Amino acid sequence: MDFQTLDSIVRLIWLAAAGLFVLGLMRMNSPATARNGNLMSAAGMTVAIIATAVLLLARPAGESGTSGFNTIGWVIVLVGIALGGGLGLYAARTVKMTAMPQLVSLFNAVGGGAAALIAIDDYLKLTTVPVAQVNVATVLDIVIGSITFTGSLIASGKLMGRIPGKPILIPGGRLVTVALAAVVVIGAVYLWAGNVSVPVMGLILLASLIFGVTMTLPIGGADMPVVISLLNSFTGTAVAMAGFVLNNVVLIIAGALVGASGAILTKLMADAMNRSVLNIMIGGFGGGDAAAGPVGAEGGSVREIGVDDAAIQLAYAQHVIVVPGYGLAVAQAQHAVRELAELLEARGVDVKYAIHPVAGRMPGHMNVLLAEANVPYPQLKEMDDINPEFERADVALVIGANDVTNPAARRAGTPVSGMPILDVDHAKSIVVIKRSMGKGYAGIDNELYTNPKTGMLFADAKDGLASLVSAVKAL
């Protein structure tokens, strides 16, 4: 088989892989086919990579600037795959389900980094004035790829707790960000004008890397899911740009697909929080202004409730709505909550779960955690479906959820204002399992806790639920 034929076959395989990516995403529409969809997508990826390897191996010397078999190059490929694959596999296998969002953000960071590196390498190779296509895409790839690289690392660090989740204001704040953006834009225009300058490219690269940091740092932890989703979209776009740089169609298709998906997800998530994406990107949650915090009665009296009282309330209720939050995930209490729910159901109590769109750390994160604990799907209710039902609920059991239940969000002028919340305060009685009176990601007091209907059960989510289970059993 001559090289021309092989080249055509490989291109067709790439096309098939792109098709598998689309079909895979389609099958991820429904829980029943989602896993299969992911496997289809993975299969597409595998054949695309193998086909690429075959193509590169068979490529005759002199073809598009190559000098035949490059031993060091192949060593690089193999070592790189072993290194990256090993690390990725280890991290993905060992990560706890609660720590997943930051890992996804980390994978996103390295994807964006790889895309940027391709453009940097390509740029360094340029000796003649590049044609317009390569130049525009190369600069865009460097800019977007580096922003997403550092931005995702910061987002991941914030979720891991290595970097404080609260908005961090950089001295000079917006001015620095604007100045960086100006450097990037002016540098890019200079390069697009046909000038080849490695120092200018280095400047753009540096400015973009810092921009990623300054863009993400001032954004509060509560908004991180939106940011990760946006950066995911950025990476897709960067990869598509890398496709333009290398004139490779499969990169363009896959990158554009991800760019579109990330954009939609970002918008859906921002909508769920009743904020615009721009608003989130510009203003740190809580404005970074500590004075915006104290709104409710700081020292408002809190009523504590004992385990037995709470158990009696739950056991003799007709409708109970469980409101799980990140605290439940952190304490690995999803199995304990399922056990309590089954116990209550055995006593004829109607149990439902109210899932806030941003419960946990990512959209749908809470659903994943509860599914892991075998909580039946029909019991999981989305916010809009469950909110009218709080009126009829005898007890709302809030476990480790904070900001998404804060009635202060209904008023203007608080850091959580405008964020859709679960109407927990409409329930006849409220039990909150919480470790301490600590504040949520928004950094403000929760007025729900000082509500006369609310009883606070101070305990770790898992221990608190376990003692509730035994107390209900003893009744």
Add this chain to the structure above:
Amino acid sequence: MNEALLNALTVFVLAILCGFAVISKVPATLHTPLMSGANSIHGIVLVGAMFIAVEATTPVSQLLSLIAVAFATMNVVGGYVVTDRMLQMFRKKPTTPPAPKSDASES
């Protein structure tokens, strides 16, 4: 604009539209796995990284491409494995209710 660029642009725009059409139908409960799945798809950048790696002749180029290949592979492998782990939880569980033999009941 030359023809290659026009073709590439056509593919780019159509792929974006395709992405919009496919993704807007996914229910909110699957958004995290979807984001993770989409995240693994942009690991296709590995194909590009391989291209630059086998052509790398200068030390700088070799270093850049080594990092690029390692990063991209991490994105691909880690992304698919973690997505699969998430989706494993969505499969239909056996109809028998789980026996209350978890460690929680022993406490």
